[in-house]
Amino acid sequence: MSIKIGVPRGMYFYKYYPFTKAFLTELGAEMVPSPQTNKEILDMGSRYCIDDACLPVKVYHGHVQYLKDKVDYMLIPRLTSVVPREYICPKFGGLPEMVKFSLPELPQIIDVEIDLYKRKSNLIKALYAVGKRFTSNPYLIKRAAAKAAKELNIYENTLLQGCLPGKYMNETDIPVSNNGPLIGIATHPYLLYDSFINMKLLEKLSNKGIKFLLPEMLDKKVIEEKCSVLGKRMFWSSSKDLIGSALYMMDNSKIDGILMLTSFGCGIDSLSIDLIERLGRKTYRKPFMVITLDEHTGDANFNTRLEAFLDLVYRREMM
Ligand code: SF4
Numbered sequence: 001m002s003i004k005i006g007v008p009r010g011m012y013f014y015k016y017y018p019f020t021k022a023f024l025t026e027l028g029a030e031m032v033p034s035p036q037t038n039k040e041i042l043d044m045g046s047r048y049c050i051d052d053a054c055l056p057v058k059v060y061h062g063h064v065q066y067l068k069d070k071v072d073y074m075l076i077p078r079l080t081s082v083v084p085r086e087y088i089c090p091k092f093g094g095l096p097e098m099v100k101f102s103l104p105e106l107p108q109i110i111d112v113e114i115d116l117y118k119r120k121s122n123l124i125k126a127l128y129a130v131g132k133r134f135t136s137n138p139y140l141i142k143r144a145a146a147k148a149a150k151e152l153n154i155y156e157n158t159l160l161q162g163c164l165p166g167k168y169m170n171e172t173d174i175p176v177s178n179n180g181p182l183i184g185i186a187t188h189p190y191l192l193y194d195s196f197i198n199m200k201l202l203e204k205l206s207n208k209g210i211k212f213l214l215p216e217m218l219d220k221k222v223i224e225e226k227c228s229v230l231g232k233r234m235f236w237s238s239s240k241d242l243i244g245s246a247l248y249m250m251d252n253s254k255i256d257g258i259l260m261l262t263s264f265g266c267g268i269d270s271l272s273i274d275l276i277e278r279l280g281r282k283t284y285r286k287p288f289m290v291i292t293l294d295e296h297t298g299d300a301n302f303n304t305r306l307e308a309f310l311d312l313v314y315r316r317e318m319m
Pocket residue numbers: 054055056057089090091092188238263265266267268269
């Protein structure tokens with residue numbers, strides 16, 4: 001029987017899902033993802049996590065709690081840097097400790113550090129550290145790492161073409177509209193692709209015949225180029241993606257409005273969104289709205305804000 005590795009469906013799950021799956025499967029382990037977020041998972045996360053954490057971290061705790069009795073190991077890597085010369089949000093670095101100290105009776109946690117700040121090749125060391133738990137054959141680990149990198153490349157290119165992660169994973173398929181207005185949604189993947197915490201945003205837009213452009217549909221070079229107007233190199237990957245995508249969306253005349261999703265308690269977004277708003281007010285006159293999500297967000301108040309934003313988009317279209 002293969003070893004079961006729990007992979008909580010939160011934080012960067014949707015960014016690295018094919019990589020993780022290919023790597024573990026090639027090594028003969030079984031990846032066990034938690035299900036899509038639901039009320040039970042959100043409630044567990046809110047109960048066990050410290051109060052002042054951001055919403056995605058709370059949700060992540062709920063996913064770990066859901067999985068903990070169903071797997072042999074839990075994979076919670078310590079992500080320090082995923083792009084050379086950039087850091088990721090510090091919450092990713094502290095995640096293994098936060099989980100260990102908040103949740104009782106966990107299985108063994110694989111908390112290898114991923115730190116590519118100085119060099120990308122550090123990833124290989126980290127993968128060997130994980131792979132050694134399943135095999136003593138370094139050739140097999142190398143082969144699994146190559147397969148994982150290939151799968152990630154295919155996945156990123158597929159998202160770039162407009163496919164959504166749910167469709168790629170054969171889990172959900174949201175029809176993409178071809179006619180209505182086009183709106184840009186700038187946010188982090190763990191808010192965008194978690195349809196429980198974002199109140200089914202993509203489904204709602206699609207049902208209304210609205211097209212959307214998402215950060216994963218933009219080339220990384222475009223994001224870099226847009227951030228170059230800031231004068232200073234961005235060294236936080238999370239805010240670079242957010243700011244670069246939002247500036248592209250503001251600059252692109254085909255985009256009729258920009259919606260930003262943020263979560264209560266996110267320090268990085270509070271600075272990034274302020275910067276985006278200032279830059280936007282100076283140069284562009286497009287409908288722009290920020291919706292803050294937390295564990296108390298309900299469908300009624302979310303819909304009211306979304307409708308208000310869409311009214312602005314339709315009004316602009318008629319002008
Ligand atoms: S960027 Fe914000 S929302 Fe994301 S993990 Fe960090 S604090 Fe939380």
